[in-house]
Amino acid sequence: MTLEEYISYHSTPENGALEAITRDTYVHILNPHMLSGHVQGRALSMFSHMIKPKRILELGTFTGYSALCLAEGLVEGGRLVTIEHNDELEETIRRNLSRSPLGEKIELIIGDACSIINSQLSILSDRADRQRILNYQFDLVFIDADKREYCAYLEAVYPLVPIGGFILADNTLWDGHIIDPAYDRDKQTLGLRAFNDQLKKDDRFEQVILPLRDGLTIIRKVR
Numbered sequence: 163m164t165l166e167e168y169i170s171y172h173s174t175p176e177n178g179a180l181e182a183i184t185r186d187t188y189v190h191i192l193n194p195h196m197l198s199g200h201v202q203g204r205a206l207s208m209f210s211h212m213i214k215p216k217r218i219l220e221l222g223t224f225t226g227y228s229a230l231c232l233a234e235g236l237v238e239g240g241r242l243v244t245i246e247h248n249d250e251l252e253e254t255i256r257r258n259l260s261r262s263p264l265g266e267k268i269e270l271i272i273g274d275a276c277s278i279i280n281s282q283l284s285i286l287s288d289r290a291d292r293q294r295i296l297n298y299q300f301d302l303v304f305i306d307a308d309k310r311e312y313c314a315y316l317e318a319v320y321p322l323v324p325i326g327g328f329i330l331a332d333n334t335l336w337d338g339h340i341i342d343p344a345y346d347r348d349k350q351t352l353g354l355r356a357f358n359d360q361l362k363k364d365d366r367f368e369q370v371i372l373p374l375r376d377g378l379t380i381i382r383k384v385r
Contacts, residue, residue: 174204182258182261199227199375210236213302214301218233218240219245222247222275223245223270230259234264246270276318279318304329310352312353326383329381329382330381335371335377340354365385366384
């Protein structure tokens with residue numbers, strides 16, 4: 163038994179809906195490794211339960227696995243909004259979300275995350291309505307979309323996260339490529355390096371990188 167298998171064995175099992183999503187993703191979807199998977203899914207669920215969010219924003223839905231995991235920690239009446247750029251996945255996502263009662267708490271939006279967020283912020287700013295802006299804030303944000311755009315995502319969601327709110331960023335170690343000179347020209351690697359470096363010097367946040375799966379950064383907004 164490998165250490166990874168040991169960790170998985172001693173973690174709470176996936177429920178039936180998540181098992182079905184995992185199976186279908188590996189059978190029918192390209193790049194199934196993009197799925198959060200069992201251990202990371204349990205970690206996302208645990209973080210969500212600890213934070214007890216009323217509203218969650220997810221950038222990058224893929225096949226819906228991580229959205230359902232995060233939704234497990236929503237408080238009564240809570241909602242999760244997830245944005246996916248790839249419209250070819252919409253039917254799959256909606257089918258997968260319907261596998262669980264938690265799917266009713268999730269709103270799927272297809273489109274470019276930064277464009278959607280900035281458009282909404284522009285509307286709110288034009289109306290100069292502080293209460294409406296507060297109503298659109300999220301206690302927890304999960305970033306797991308285009309790695310080249312992580313810095314842009316961070317700036318886009320910053321106004322939507324209250325002081326003390328949390329942002330989780332996936333893939334921040336990028337299978338070790340983050341420190342491998344062989345990937346110095348890879349745009350996704352460069353995007354993640356820029357994101358990690360930006361967080362290092364940005365006093366608006368506190369953060370720690372966990373070596374979980376492909377790297378998961380926990381970020382807390384402090385100002």
